[in-house]
Amino acid sequence: MEPLAGAGLEPVQESFGQKTTDCSDTAQDTHWRKLVQLSDVPRTYTFTELSELLEVNESTLRKRWWEKLETAYQHCPEALRVEVRTTKAGSPVFAFTEFGLQVFQEFKAANEEGYGDRYLQAVALQYPTPTAPEQLPEAEPAVVNVEVGNHTIVLTQPELRQTYSLESLRQSEVVAFDDPLAIAAQFLQTADALTEEMQRDIRVREQKLQQTQQAKAAIAEKATEFKLEARLYRERTAMLATAQSQETQHLQHSLNTLQTLGKPPADA
Secondary structure, eight states, X not given: OOXXXXXXXXXXXXXXXXXXXXXXXXHHHHHHHHHHHXXXXXXXXXXXXXXXXXXXXXXHIIIIIHHHHHHHTTTOSSOSEEEEEEOTTSOEEEEEOHHHHHHHHHHHHHHHHTOHHHHHHHHHHHSOOOOOOOOXXXXXXXXXXXXXXXXXXOOOOOOXXXXXXXXXXXXXXXXXXXXXXXXXXHHHHHHHHHHHHHHHHHHHHHHHHHHHXXXXXXXXXXXXXXXXXXXXXXXXXXXXXXXXXXXXXXXXXXXXXXXXXXXXXXXX
């Protein structure tokens, strides 16, 4: 007869195997959840990683390229660099975003093609210094009327039988405004408004001058390049025209030689 204990082993083993499988599935789910969470975090790059990706010296990226790009993109709405953590001392640690990596790649390509400065000028024109909003005029103060009320015992007005005047005591006439403080307040307000408008006009004109200077610099460099290309085009087309004419003359000469060997058609 088989022992009774053997009959109860199989359910125990199945339960243990089921628990093992459940634990393995739970650990795998936790692992994939962590991977998904990490994939949601935007990728950032340090100067060292940028140096390896771009194959450019790290010192060049820090001291030369970044100073120029930071100035050119200072008014760009998308950040090139973001704060990723803080040190134990509380200092922020920054790293470059995907957009920052793209900007460095574009600037590298521009330098290799020889128009790095023009690239920076174009970016500065694309993201100019924002103009300060005009200040609205201050609203006039509301007029407040205060009533004393009627909690007063009113006496009967006495009759004054004699009129009094100080005119006879004065020996000269006085020329004066009725409310000089109101006139002074109006003058100050008008002067402040005019001063603010003059300052705003100066800012607008300075900005227009700066934009004109930037446009002039960009166009001047392109104009020099265009003059060079035009001269090269004239020289090249002249050479091609000469070569084309010579080849055509040789072709005509060969055709004439062949035609001289032909017989005229027989008369009918």
